[in-house]
Amino acid sequence: MKKTLKLTGFDCGACAAKAERAIRKIDGVQNASINLFTERLSIEYEGDAERILHAAAAACKKIESDAVLHIV
Numbered sequence: 001m002k003k004t005l006k007l008t009g010f011d012c013g014a015c016a017a018k019a020e021r022a023i024r025k026i027d028g029v030q031n032a033s034i035n036l037f038t039e040r041l042s043i044e045y046e047g048d049a050e051r052i053l054h055a056a057a058a059a060c061k062k063i064e065s066d067a068v069l070h071i072v
Contacts, residue, residue: 004041005071009068010034010060020034
């Protein structure tokens with residue numbers, strides 16, 4: 001499954017790249033990409049969406065304390 005979610009709070013390319021790497025390490029995630037200009041996270045995954053998306057939000061928050069992944 002592929003989802004694109006609003007991700008706010010990132011303003012540094014290096015931090016976004018670090019978050020992408022952290023998200024890709026989550027079990028079930030095949031790919032993740034953050035676009036700083038559109039404030040979007042595109043994530044491809046298989047498995048439990050709720051678990052994966054909450055883990056992605058936690059990974060972003062760990063790297064950038066102001067980060068908010070808008071899960072709807």
